[in-house]
Amino acid sequence: MSYEYFDNSDRFTLYDIQDIEYNPWIEVKTIANKGRCIYSKKFIPKGTIIFKDIPHSAIVDNQYKKNICNTCFKLFLESNRHNIITCPSCGEVNYCSEYCKQFSKIDTRHFELECKWIHEFSISYKYQLSEDDRNIVLLILKILARRIYEKKPLVFHNPPISSLPDNAASSALNETNSSNEEISFSNVENLPMIPNEVQDLIDHLDEYLANIKNSNEQEPKEQGKENELLKYSKIWKNDLKKLINTSLIIRNLVIDSIEEGHPNKIINSGFIDSEGDSEMTDFNEEPKDIKEIVERLTDFDLNILRLLCKIRSNYFGLWHTGYKSNLNKPIFEITETMKEEGNNETTKKDDEPTNQYMWCGSAVYLKLSLFNHGCFPNCTTLLEYNINHNDYSYYQGFESDNRLSISIITLRDVPQNSELLITYIPLNQKGHERYHNLKSNWMFPCDCLRCFHEKTNPELTEKIFNDSSCKNSKCSGGLLLPIEPNSNEGICRVCKTISAPLPQSFGPLI
Numbered sequence: 086m087s088y089e090y091f092d093n094s095d096r097f098t099l100y101d102i103q104d105i106e107y108n109p110w111i112e113v114k115t116i117a118n119k120g121r122c123i124y125s126k127k128f129i130p131k132g133t134i135i136f137k138d139i140p141h142s143a144i145v146d147n148q149y150k151k152n153i154c155n156t157c158f159k160l161f162l163e164s165n166r167h168n169i170i171t172c173p174s175c176g177e178v179n180y181c182s183e184y185c186k187q188f189s190k191i192d193t194r195h196f197e198l199e200c201k202w203i204h205e206f207s208i209s210y211k212y213q214l215s216e217d218d219r220n221i222v223l224l225i226l227k228i229l230a231r232r233i234y235e236k237k238p239l240v241f242h243n244p245p246i247s248s249l250p251d252n253a254a255s256s257a258l259n260e261t262n263s264s265n266e267e268i269s270f271s272n273v274e275n276l277p278m279i280p281n282e283v284q285d286l287i288d289h290l291d292e293y294l295a296n297i298k299n300s301n302e303q304e305p306k307e308q309g310k311e312n313e314l315l316k317y318s319k320i321w322k323n324d325l326k327k328l329i330n331t332s333l334i335i336r337n338l339v340i341d342s343i344e345e346g347h348p349n350k351i352i353n354s355g356f357i358d359s360e361g362d363s364e365m366t367d368f369n370e371e372p373k374d375i376k377e378i379v380e381r382l383t384d385f386d387l388n389i390l391r392l393l394c395k396i397r398s399n400y401f402g403l404w405h406t407g408y409k410s411n412l413n414k415p416i417f418e419i420t421e422t423m424k425e426e427g428n429n430e431t432t433k434k435d436d437e438p439t440n441q442y443m444w445c446g447s448a449v450y451l452k453l454s455l456f457n458h459g460c461f462p463n464c465t466t467l468l469e470y471n472i473n474h475n476d477y478s479y480y481q482g483f484e485s486d487n488r489l490s491i492s493i494i495t496l497r498d499v500p501q502n503s504e505l506l507i508t509y510i511p512l513n514q515k516g517h518e519r520y521h522n523l524k525s526n527w528m529f530p531c532d533c534l535r536c537f538h539e540k541t542n543p544e545l546t547e548k549i550f551n552d553s554s555c556k557n558s559k560c561s562g563g564l565l566l567p568i569e570p571n572s573n574e575g576i577c578r579v580c581k582t583i584s585a586p587l588p589q590s591f592g593p594l595i
């Protein structure tokens with residue numbers, strides 16, 4: 086198989102595009118209020134694969150663990166179900182074969198710490214968390230287990246906690262500005278330009294801590310109307326409360342394995358009772374005691390909280406498009422029919438598109454995490470899992486042996502020195518919904534060109550967006566992918582409809 090491709094004058098290999106430092110197309114820059122950004126080094130034609138990354142850590146979605154192999158992520162073949170091996174210790178992970186089980190033993194060391202932790206998690210804590218948070222916990226347990234068997238320090242602060250004042254949380258609380266100003270952006274100066282470890286990823290813990298510094302009730306500026314600052318301040322306070330709760334669950338799971346002779350699960354937060362259970366808290370209520378709880382966190386707790394914040398801001402959902410030829414059977418059909426009829430027969434024909442994205446797992450990609458968000462992004466991600474050889478004749482040339490590798494592909498021509506953006510959210514939401522989603526979860530107010538132009542020329546902006554998207558109203562496929570470099574034909578990655586011509590010019594929107 087050839088991994089080479091051509092762009093009129095240049096010839097690059099998969100090896101070149103997997104590298105950021107010597108990548109022919111892209112470079113990393115730091116921009117105020119955005120942190121690290123990916124920029125084009127030169128003009129990039131639409132439909133070019135500019136970057137490819139493999140996951141640092143990945144987990145099968147908790148919901149589909151009975152359908153997907155924990156090692157190779159292949160959906161279980163119906164003809165091969167008798168070979169499925171369930172981990173005898175935790176009963177929580179499944180392998181498609183003895184080979185994958187053995188691989189897991191050597192590579193991810195599931196049978197050492199992770200297995201024990203997952204087992205306890207499933208017994209004691211799993212049902213206290215949302216589906217998303219459960220997956221994040223599983224991802225973090227995997228990262229911690231790996232860290233321990235690689236004999237690397239469990240330090241996720243950057244700079245290391247030893248160079249921070251005694252109690253990092255209380256000093257953060259004391260140092261921050263107490264005025265009612267917008268929270269300033271995370272300091273990325275301490276992070277390397279290119280992440281090599283999870284601690285090199287951005288997190289927003291300092292903003293969360295700064296936000297609770299001034300936890301006195303603030304009066305809305307306009308009567309009857311909650312001002313924006315107060316609204317997000319409340320959201321972030323409640324978020325921090327949930328994050329602390331989740332981080333203490335993780336702490337309780339791992340502490341015995343990490344600190345020998347540790348006096349078991351010390352409970353120093355108001356959220357977890359002496360049985361290790363979370364207090365049932367109404368998270369819509371304004372937390373009253375959050376400041377005090379933060380001050381009681383130990384350095385170890387803060388470390389886990391920091392890791393959690395990093396993963397939450399940077400993890401990727403692994404979506405696949407539910408094609409039988411790709412995956413044998415679409416996951417949702419198997420699980421739905423199994424639930425309803427007690428078997429896994431399906432009525433759909435082979436290769437019939439399901440028009441649905443399925444979330445089959447979550448993963449951390451260190452370098453891919455450098456891509457910022459845009460609501461009309463000029464790039465998209467393509468998970469190897471989704472590549473159907475009949476549909477993406479061009480892109481299949483870049484397949485690697487890791488089905489979870491993600492390629493970044495340009496959707497439009499990108500001029501030199503432009504920021505390369507992907508999306509973090511579904512793009513078919515209204516402007517105010519996108520703004521809220523991004524500001525609540527990633528702590529930035531989106532001011533991308535789509536958001537900007539929507540205010541002055543909503544009709545034109547919507548037309549440009551619709552012209553670039555799948556025309557099938559029943560399809561959730563989103564922005565069309567050029568079928569090959571420079572092509573004016575775009576393919577919908579879900580329903581596979583090809584539309585032409587793709588709009589040539591996007592005016593001021595790039």
Ligand SMILES: C[S@@+](CC[C@H](N)C(=O)[O-])C[C@H]1O[C@@H](n2cnc3c(N)ncnc32)[C@H](O)[C@@H]1O
Nearest residue numbers: 119120121287398399454455456457458527529
């Ligand atoms: C996955 S990281 C992206 C890389 C990040 N800029 C860095 O330096 O590591 C996500 C974070 O980047 C920032 N970010 C992403 N897109 C942004 C945008 N359009 N405007 C401002 N900040 C953005 C936010 O802080 C967000 O939480």
